[in-house]
Amino acid sequence: MPTPPTSISDALVELREVFFGYGEREVLSGISLRVPRGKITAIMGASGGGKTTVLRLIGGQQRAQRGAVLFDGKDIGAMDTAALYRARRRMGMLFQYGALFTDLSVFDNVAFPLREHTDLPEALVRDIVLMKLHAVGLRGARDLMPAQISGGMARRVALARSIVLDPELVMYDEPFAGLDPISLGTAAELIRRLNDAMGLTTILVSHDLEATFALADQVVILGPGRVAAQGTPEEVRASADPLVHQFVNALPTGPVPFHYAGPAIEEDFGPVQGRAA
Numbered sequence: 500m501p502t503p504p505t506s507i508s509d510a511l512v513e514l515r516e517v518f519f520g521y522g523e524r525e526v527l528s529g530i531s532l533r534v535p536r537g538k539i540t541a542i543m544g545a546s547g548g549g550k551t552t553v554l555r556l557i558g559g560q561q562r563a564q565r566g567a568v569l570f571d572g573k574d575i576g577a578m579d580t581a582a583l584y585r586a587r588r589r590m591g592m593l594f595q596y597g598a599l600f601t602d603l604s605v606f607d608n609v610a611f612p613l614r615e616h617t618d619l620p621e622a623l624v625r626d627i628v629l630m631k632l633h634a635v636g637l638r639g640a641r642d643l644m645p646a647q648i649s650g651g652m653a654r655r656v657a658l659a660r661s662i663v664l665d666p667e668l669v670m671y672d673e674p675f676a677g678l679d680p681i682s683l684g685t686a687a688e689l690i691r692r693l694n695d696a697m698g699l700t701t702i703l704v705s706h707d708l709e710a711t712f713a714l715a716d717q718v719v720i721l722g723p724g725r726v727a728a729q730g731t732p733e734e735v736r737a738s739a740d741p742l743v744h745q746f747v748n749a750l751p752t753g754p755v756p757f758h759y760a761g762p763a764i765e766e767d768f769g770p771v772q773g774r775a776a
Contacts (some may be wrong), residue, residue: 651682
């Protein structure tokens with residue numbers, strides 16, 4: 500297993516020999532990785548490799564079956580309900596398709612975490628929400644409903660909502676999925692600008708190789724149950740690992756097979772007969 504780069508210090512998030520599976524299918528087989536403070540770390544790899552599972556483990560929605568998931572030095576899996584709640588208050592999450600409340604306006608979607616988790620007066624809630632919407636370029640869209648805005652705008656509203664409590668860590672699950680090139684470029688620029696301006700630590704799960712490699716400070720490639728590569732985008736591109744080579748070069752053949760594992764074809768269709776004349 501690759502050793503995390505020694506140049507990375509002061510990790511906000513760390514996974515130590517983490518195992519996790521769904522039923523009999525093991526997804527993570529003792530993986531270790533570090534997420535440095537103030538940087539953008541991208542987690543990439545083939546579908547089903549455990550990327551979203553890693554986000555869920557960090558957020559406490561899942562518990563590691565073995566190993567430790569540390570947030571600011573404390574084991575998420577060992578936290579009681581109150582401690583986990585406090586930890587989650589320091590995290591923001593952007594889901595793959597925004598997950599906006601369809602019956603709430605843009606303003607009320609962004610205000611929701613403030614009204615749910617704080618006792619701030621409504622005048623202060625208004626100012627904070629408008630500041631966050633201004634940061635993503637949508638202050639003028641405050642009164643629109645989700646059905647009235649584009650997919651790219653909805654993603655930006657969700658981004659404003661994810662930072663409204665001023666988190667230390669923001670996790671993005673496929674933030675570029677389904678976006679046109681202009682919206683994708685806007686989203687990538689926003690992620691970088693907000694990360695640097697707010698002093699955030701960012702974890703980004705994405706399949707978009709070009710946009711993600713241009714954005715990330717560190718890239719982690721997950722293979723079946725393992726960390727196949729971890730380092731700067733340049734270091735990952737130069738990796739000799741066959742799975743990494745297949746992934747970064749978009750090759751159809753390699754360690755990741757075309758066919759999902761299943762019974763032998765004879766079990767489904769019977770013995771193979773001789774060719775017809």
